[in-house]
Amino acid sequence: MSEMKDMILDVVERMLKENVDKDLVDIIEQGKWASNLWGLLEENGMTMVATSEANGGAGGDLEDLLNIVRLTGKYAAPIPFSETTFANYLLEQTNLHVANGLATYMLSNTQAFVLEDGKLSGEAIHVPWARHTKHFVTLANSVDGIHLVEIDLGQAEITHYANLAGEPRDTVKFQNAIVSQVSATLSFDEIGTMTTLETAFQLASMTGAIDKINDLTVQYTKEREQFGRPIHRFQLVQQHIVNLAGETAIALAAFNNITDALLNNHQNNEVAYARIRFEEAIQAVATISHQVHAAIGTTHEHALNQYTRRLWAWRDEGANTSYWTDVVATQLLENSGDRLWDYLTDTKNTVIKL
Amino acid sequence: MFQLPTVQFTKEQEQFRLEVRAFLQEEIAKGTFIPKCDSWLSGDDPSFSRLIGQKGWIGITWPKKYGGQERSTIDRYILTEEFLASGAPVAAHWFADRQTGPLLLRYGTEEQRELFLPQIIKGDCYFGIGLSEPNSGSDLASVSTRAEKVEGGWLVNGQKIWTSNAHICNYMVTLVRTSPFDGKSKHAGLSQLIVDLHADGITIVPIKFLTGESHYNEVFFDNVFVPDNMVVGEIGNGWTQGLAELAYERSGPERILSTFPLIDELIQELKRQNNSEGLKQASKVVSRLWALRNLSIGVAQLLESGDSENVAIPAALVKALGTKFEQSIPEITRLLVQTYPTLDATRKIDRFMAESILHAPGFTIRGGTSEVLYGVVAKGVVTQ
Numbered sequence: 001m002s003e004m005k006d007m008i009l010d011v012v013e014r015m016l017k018e019n020v021d022k023d024l025v026d027i028i029e030q031g032k033w034a035s036n037l038w039g040l041l042e043e044n045g046m047t048m049v050a051t052s053e054a055n056g057g058a059g060g061d062l063e064d065l066l067n068i069v070r071l072t073g074k075y076a077a078p079i080p081f082s083e084t085t086f087a088n089y090l091l092e093q094t095n096l097h098v099a100n101g102l103a104t105y106m107l108s109n110t111q112a113f114v115l116e117d118g119k120l121s122g123e124a125i126h127v128p129w130a131r132h133t134k135h136f137v138t139l140a141n142s143v144d145g146i147h148l149v150e151i152d153l154g155q156a157e158i159t160h161y162a163n164l165a166g167e168p169r170d171t172v173k174f175q176n177a178i179v180s181q182v183s184a185t186l187s188f189d190e191i192g193t194m195t196t197l198e199t200a201f202q203l204a205s206m207t208g209a210i211d212k213i214n215d216l217t218v219q220y221t222k223e224r225e226q227f228g229r230p231i232h233r234f235q236l237v238q239q240h241i242v243n244l245a246g247e248t249a250i251a252l253a254a255f256n257n258i259t260d261a262l263l264n265n266h267q268n269n270e271v272a273y274a275r276i277r278f279e280e281a282i283q284a285v286a287t288i289s290h291q292v293h294a295a296i297g298t299t300h301e302h303a304l305n306q307y308t309r310r311l312w313a314w315r316d317e318g319a320n321t322s323y324w325t326d327v328v329a330t331q332l333l334e335n336s337g338d339r340l341w342d343y344l345t346d347t348k349n350t351v352i353k354l
Numbered sequence: 355m356f357q358l359p360t361v362q363f364t365k366e367q368e369q370f371r372l373e374v375r376a377f378l379q380e381e382i383a384k385g386t387f388i389p390k391c392d393s394w395l396s397g398d399d400p401s402f403s404r405l406i407g408q409k410g411w412i413g414i415t416w417p418k419k420y421g422g423q424e425r426s427t428i429d430r431y432i433l434t435e436e437f438l439a440s441g442a443p444v445a446a447h448w449f450a451d452r453q454t455g456p457l458l459l460r461y462g463t464e465e466q467r468e469l470f471l472p473q474i475i476k477g478d479c480y481f482g483i484g485l486s487e488p489n490s491g492s493d494l495a496s497v498s499t500r501a502e503k504v505e506g507g508w509l510v511n512g513q514k515i516w517t518s519n520a521h522i523c524n525y526m527v528t529l530v531r532t533s534p535f536d537g538k539s540k541h542a543g544l545s546q547l548i549v550d551l552h553a554d555g556i557t558i559v560p561i562k563f564l565t566g567e568s569h570y571n572e573v574f575f576d577n578v579f580v581p582d583n584m585v586v587g588e589i590g591n592g593w594t595q596g597l598a599e600l601a602y603e604r605s606g607p608e609r610i611l612s613t614f615p616l617i618d619e620l621i622q623e624l625k626r627q628n629n630s631e632g633l634k635q636a637s638k639v640v641s642r643l644w645a646l647r648n649l650s651i652g653v654a655q656l657l658e659s660g661d662s663e664n665v666a667i668p669a670a671l672v673k674a675l676g677t678k679f680e681q682s683i684p685e686i687t688r689l690l691v692q693t694y695p696t697l698d699a700t701r702k703i704d705r706f707m708a709e710s711i712l713h714a715p716g717f718t719i720r721g722g723t724s725e726v727l728y729g730v731v732a733k734g735v736v737t738q
Contacts, residue, residue, distance in 0.1 A: 239732075
């Protein structure tokens with residue numbers, strides 16, 4: 001953990017608290033985004049946390065960065081923070097230059113793009129924020145293998161789509177477009193590691209949203225009165241509060257454990273376990289929070305939907321639960337000699353650097 | 355929402371884990387014990403307790419002057435996990451190790467520590483915890499077993515029930531009323547006494563459990579004399595002292611791993627069948643276990659750092675969530691593989707299924723019902 005962590009997170013949380021309200025989050029559904037907020041974070045070096053000094057970085061490590069992503073999730077900040085910083089993280093880890101300006105990425109489909117003589121052709125769907133960003137980082141097939149490439153989105157044909165929360169998820173099409181940078185060929189293990197990191201970034205946003213939903217819901221039970229008393233006094237409502245607290249505590253602890261594991265190179269399936277467990281957490285958190293908020297929570301007017309709709313959208317993006325249960329099942333079969341307890345407590349150092 | 359610390363085990367701790375595991379595997383191979391589910395309640399085996407006492411593995415966090423090792427709470431956590439994961443018979447010394455030792459170290463007299471701790475550490479001395487009574491379950495402050503002051507000590511009359519393993523215990527830390535019940539401050543007037551279970555006036559009646567075995571007991575007190583030097587802490591302070599034990603009681607790995615031997619067998623069976631679809635389902639169980647373990651270890655780390663103030667709510671939450679998880683294991687297992695649960699089955703998974711099914715209802719009751727825990731957590735969350 002970086003010594004700056006607490007300071008960085010205090011600064012970022014204050015910026016988000018002061019600048020992001022319900023109306024600002026809503027602008028995303030009008031096709032706009034919070035460029036001022038982005039500028040503020042950029043000015044303060046937050047978009048370059050965990051980037052090396054050689055690449056113009058501002059210090060801080062991956063744990064710091066993932067925690068900032070968690071906070072952008074907690075405030076539903078309408079900026080491509082996770083996308084830009086993760087795209088840059090991929091570039092840096094594959095010895096490419098970080099992108100200057102807003103960036104996005106797509107890793108899900110290794111077959112989407114073909115690279116030939118430095119030119120990229122192909123199409124990807126559900127690319128986050130493509131219409132607002134400048135650089136696109138993706139995997140591409142060439143005759144000698146799979147590479148990570150960076151390409152200018154100015155050359156792309158972009159069709160606008162949005163996810164359940166109204167966040168931009170565009171179709172991006174290239175035809176013989178010139179790539180800016182190409183990495184060396186990547187092994188399947190390296191691509192697997194990229195997917196692990198992608199999921200870690202997604203879990204960070206999800207953790208923030210779950211935390212916020214818990215806050216909103218507990219607060220609501222204190223303010224809302226029925227039968228002459230605040231509803232948190234009713235035992236059946238208390239049961240909801242505890243189940244929600246349980247899911248939130250599990251999400252926060254899972255997130256802290258994966259950042260800890262990633263930072264200490266003790267990676268032993270933590271991201272897989274967390275993602276699989278988050279599937280249940282998201283389902284429970286969304287159901288409980290809406291039940292407690294009752295009718296008002298089902299309106300666009302109330303802030304709750306900005307978080308529940310994001311969770312419902314995010315859980316089907318990137319490597320989903322089915323991908324990760326498959327990873328765990330395959331590993332269990334391959335390590336047929338090990339008992340489950342050996343497997344679960346094995347913390348042999350696994351270098352996750354690409 | 356509260357944040358719990360994370361723990362990265364040190365190389366020495368990893369080594370310790372493997373040392374304990376190798377020892378237990380060897381003992382299983384030698385036939386010293388047969389792994390069981392819920393072995394911390396049902397696996398009472400004094401000879402095994404003495405065996406691990408010789409290894410120095412009882413009271414490992416306690417001061418060296420009483421025979422302890424002064425090791426960390428995390429070391430104890432690892433040790434406990436290994437015992438439970440291998441289904442080792444740790445029930446005899448369990449409560450003395452988990453609760454009585456820490457209680458005496460915090461509130462006991464020097465005389466009590468010197469008398470009991472070395473014997474507990476050797477695996478020779480077992481304690482029961484006398485809390486519930488026929489009319490005092492969740493409403494524990496309503497206990498009516500009373501102790502009356504007499505010359506040189508106290509005269510105890512009344513009855514305890516659901517006392518785990520009292521029939522093999524030497525002593526019982528007993529919660530008694532030392533002054534009459536006062537509706538206005540119902541937690542006042544309670545005290546903790548160490549009762550010699552072989553004293554005159556004690557009658558122990560085992561209760562037949564769902565499995566046909568006896569783990570719980572009724573304990574009757576008929577003018578039982580307890581000398582003054584067997585009072586724990588202060589007279590009238592029993593409720594507060596008892597609360598301090600709860601974080602230890604509620605948050606440990608035994609609230610997650612009681613049915614672990616069954617999970618292990620389930621995975622083995624699915625691997626044998628090359629059943630990847632079943633393993634995908636089972637990976638959800640593994641993920642839940644990992645997620646709960648993070649919370650439980652986080653609470654252990656809070657205890658290690660001495661942060662006892664912030665421990666009560668997460669500890670209650672760990673027990674509520676963990677016991678629900680361990681209770682679910684037989685229900686999940688039977689839908690993934692073919693089983694036929696019987697207690698005397700030769701096929702391991704069938705026996706573990708039977709043990710898990712029959713022990714499962716108790717998980718969410720013993721040590722504080724889920725309903726009581728939910729109340730504690732809800733109150734804590736709302737006032738935060």
